[in-house]
Amino acid sequence: MATTSRSREPAVLAARRDALQVDARAGRIRRVLAIRFSRLGDVIFTTPALSLLHERLPGVCIDYLAGGPAGALVRHHPAVNEVLRFEPGWHRPNWVLRRPWLVREIARRGYDLALVFESDQPTRDWLERVCARAGVRHVMSRSSLVQPAGLPPAVHSCEKHLRLLTPLGLVPDARPYEVFPGPEDIARADALLRAHAAEAVRPLVGIQAGAHYTRFPDRLLRSVGLRHKTYKAWPAAHWGELARRLVAERGARLVLTGTAGERALAEEIAARAGAPPELAPLVVAGATSVGTLAALVARTDVFVSIDTGTMHLAAALGVPTVALFGPTDSAHHGPYGQRGTARVVRSGIACSPCKKPARKACTLNRCLAELEPKQVLAAVEELL
Structure with a gap:
């Protein structure tokens, strides 16, 4: 019709x-x-x-x-x-x-x-x-x-x-979202961890720091008044401080995910972590298929992410997830149905969350800039 x-x-x-x-x-x-x-x-x-x-x-x-x-x-x-x-x-x-x-x-x-x-x-x-x-x-x-x-x-x-x-005639009920990696993707993820001597290190902490419109070129985004999702971004210095403390205080091995366009950010966070050689962060941004990414995320002990698809991927896999929210509303787009295994962390400022017109106009990103690494670390500690 x-x-x-x-x-x-x-x-x-x-x-x-x-x-x-x-x-x-x-x-x-x-x-x-x-x-x-x-x-x-x-x-x-x-x-x-x-x-x-x-x-x-x-x-x-x-x-x-x-x-x-x-x-x-x-x-x-x-x-x-x-x-x-x-x-x-x-x-x-x-x-x-x-x-x-x-x-x-x-x-x-x-x-x-x-x-x-x-x-x-x-x-x-x-x-x-x-x-x-x-x-x-x-x-x-x-x-x-x-x-x-x-x-x-x-x-x-x-x-x-x-x-x-x-x-x-089907009445909706409360059920979680779920993702099931395939056997070939699980094999690739395990091989990747073995190649970097990361399969036995615990805790293994995943980090997703970027959220790009990867399907669209920059000139198209500019023509319709959009930008890559920098309004969801947590400052790189904050990520670096969180990474440094996870390595120093918990002996964590970090896995930094993302797209090819986010690899530079992932490498910057890895450098800021100051990890010894045996705990060198594994940067896989732009280096895996979607299926292998899912299998790799499933191997982490906790996953820390801004509001992006990889955050939902971790939660859907049942991985304990810490989700950093600023301008977007977790009631609409937060982890769904993951009782006890997900934490949404906000700075708590009055204007967060905000509507799309305000989101596009805002250049300060105070809602995320004022979210301190110690708040995120506390949420990670709860789930480890």
């Missing part, structure tokens, strides 16, 4: 929901396509919905359409049958050029239901049209969802995704 103003009218949405419920009760929902483009954390946020669907409707076959390497995070998920990868790039005309291929791929698999987990409305609308063109019988997204009666408004992104399953 094409996305139009009429298709968003309450009566039309209710009719679509009722038709889906009829097919679900009759057992006619057999093949489902879950769709989420974008980054690591965005894909991880969909995993509670995948688990609920797999558990409550065990006969349903679920495929996953991902927009990049983040699809590796659900390749070994028990609920997922196959991961399809669609990479049109950031240049919008590429989406038009590759649309026929995507329509054919979806059509030949004969899906009964598409769950479009996208938060960006233009992308969501485009995907709804693609699925309708491919003959998918039912397409559900936030745009087509009627707020279920008797349920409070969803707050966290995971909860918003879980709500897409309510037309199937």
